[in-house]
Amino acid sequence: MIYFDNSATTKPYPEVIESFLKVSSDYFGNPSSLHGLGVQSEKLLSAARNQVADLLKVKGSEIYFTSGGTEGNNLAIKGAAQAQMTRGKHIITTAIEHPSVEDACYSLTQSGFEITILPVNQLGQIELCDLMDALRQDTILVSIMHVNNEVGSIQPIAEIGEVLRQYPHVLFHVDNVQGAGKVPLSLREAHVDLCTFSGHKIHGLKGTGFLYVREGVKIDPLFHGGNQETKIRSGTENVAGIVALSKAFRLSMNNQLLHHDKLEQIKQYLYKGLNEMDGVLVNSPEEGAPHILNFSLPLLKSEVVLHALESDGIFVSTTSACSSKKRTVSKTVDAMFHDQARSESVIRISTTYGNELDEAKQVLAAIQKIVVNLEKIMRVAK
């Protein structure tokens, strides 16, 4: 089996599952309980928090554990909007955000918020001048993803942070679900106020994640209840999942240091191979993230290609897993190229540490074979 769908989810590291099992069975106390079992759980929770913070070079008190990327993005956007709405009701985001950002923003229009959507160029990046033009007196939040989940384009987060420094009342939220452990980002240097992370994209478990909230930034909670996570996220903490997440994050960051070049090598190999193939259009920018490669087969239906690859034991994705439940149009590819045939026939390959160049060779050969075979059939169908 070749699993090339790591942007949908990653396989948890065995060590991560071990931690989860051990904490679940040996340290099952509620961290809020007064007795010794509770204390142990609380210690684990705080050690996990500090480890995550250390890896990001921020403070433990700036980390809030959540159930994952969708919750993190909703908490950041709705929480910030709620807390800052007396200052203004204008939010800026981009055309290529994950639905949990896009729809969270749209949901706020019912409370009178205005949303400005920034376009992207053919490299899948926003232009800084568009951002500067969009900023207004009543802008309270700018939400821009770090690494795009569909094509892997990287936004100039540090430059955006520099622009926003001139607007101290505007909060800067970054969805870093796809970038974590793959593309370096310094939250402090980029002046990020809010940043979303997800556990299962970095070889942790589903249902875990965290939100970075810079010290001094006020957001309102989505959930009310037991006032866990200093009142920002009520609900008994998923201690086992959180400990496992802190381990997964550490291992992923280590891998980023050690194996980044290999990931890039695999991507460049695929990029070159697909670029030379007839009937294939590569959508990902060459300079994008090292683990995502997106291409279109405008003459074929992407779901057919996906199943053909699956029969060879190769797992890829048509568009982002979250949006494949809707129409199979890639929002990002559409925003980049404004070409319907191209955005309806998208295949995304996403790799991770542990993938080998050999696998990429097999995948490329399989794609080549499918393209040749299917084109014959499709032409008959035409």
Place this chain on the structure above:
Amino acid sequence: MKFDHIIIRYGEISTKKRNRKGFVDKMKAHIRWSLKDIDGVVLTANRERMYVLLNGVDHKPVIERLTGIFGIQSLSPAIKVERDLEVMKTAALYYLNQTSEEVSTFKITTKRADKDFPYNTDEINRALGGHLLRNTEGVTVDVKKPDLNLLVEVRREAVYMTGEIIQGAGGLPFGSSGKAMLMLSGGIDSPVAGFLSMKRGLDVEAIHFYSPPFTSERSRQKVIDLAGKLAEINGSMKVHIVPFTEIQLLIQKQIPENYSMTTTRRLMMRVADQIREKEEAMALITGESLGQVASQTMSSMYAINEVTNTPILRPLITMDKTEIIKIARELDTFEISNLPYEDCCTVFTPASPKTKPKREKVNYYESFVDFDSLIEKAVAETEILTIKPGQTFDKPEAMEDLF
């Protein structure tokens, strides 16, 4: 554009005369320690000032650390540029834009040490001032009380610019006043008392009275968390955890209820004083504030203080609770202190403790009980921890592989 060096001005040390060197050396050592993991920076000192030469390192993290160091009155980052009017203009604008406080008025003060420079002082002032006015919005010149007085010094080798004054922490350098023991209960007051003592140059170690099973591990953890906060100031803090259960049980049994609190405090003092002696410290510090609770009335202090003639420092004695809470919030200790766990001060509190205990009476009650052996035992069994900054808990070895 990069900053070249940071100027450090001494606070109260500058009033010292022949013993100034000792203070300066202590502060220098502390600054060196706090910058030790920033490669490239060099610290030089003279009798009046210190300079941190940045050698290309970003100035912000350096300043962030320096503002926490006691003994420093204020800091100013300085920029070094080539002797070219256009470059100087750009640098002046850069300096104005990077200041941490909003600047709405400024003035330029040029000092031309090198008289060969083709522009005179006035011309430089005008050229730079005009450039700043043209390139900013809502910023005006005020020569009397400007928010920023940009000092421009033209020397032979380069032009230096400085002017922003960042307030330092004040106080006296760490350790310059000797060592004292802080009675750290876990409440709001004692960490504040510790902080203020450290500000006056004391090297502080904490003493905590732990009474399991009546007080939980959480109250002990709370004290470790607080010590972790205080440790941010000097890099580490020693915490002496005294097993106090036996003594408290004996007090409950032998001393009349309304005097039990007074005796408890007296015994805490005696234990703390012995630990102080062992650690060669010269004072005890408490978070007492006059009249706040029964044990902090004048009569109570008179009765409790009888057990020792060691100086007892009470930095909060005249402060109101609201003032103390304000400092605790700034220190980030308030949230920790406010956690609702029983601690050594609350667990055995009688319903109506004496607010005016008498020395004769408490001595009379205590005369029937032998506390000395128990005090010795408590001191001997005291556990000593060294807490690192922000450390809330050492991952125990059994848990290490979980992370």
